[in-house]
Amino acid sequence: MQISNQQVEASSIRAELNYAKLILAKVSFNQSLFEKELRKAIAALLPHEVKTLEDWCYSHFSDMYESVLQNCFARNMA
Numbered sequence: 001m002q003i004s005n006q007q008v009e010a011s012s013i014r015a016e017l018n019y020a021k022l023i024l025a026k027v028s029f030n031q032s033l034f035e036k037e038l039r040k041a042i043a044a045l046l047p048h049e050v051k052t053l054e055d056w057c058y059s060h061f062s063d064m065y066e067s068v069l070q071n072c073f074a075r076n077m078a
Helices: 005-026 031-044 047-077
Strands: none
Touching (some): 005 031, 031 047
């Protein structure tokens, strides 16, 4: 069975997104760490992956870090 480059790229993008989610969940106890890791994730992901991350972050962390989410994702849109 042969795997195409496109399949490998899609797989690695999903892996990066999942890794970002894992890290954000682990550092969510600290606002400054959370913001730092969120900014790194946004910089590393493709635009459609950032949108997926944004949706996930708002569903999991909007009660704790809504202002951080707004600042990070608004800056990404500018």
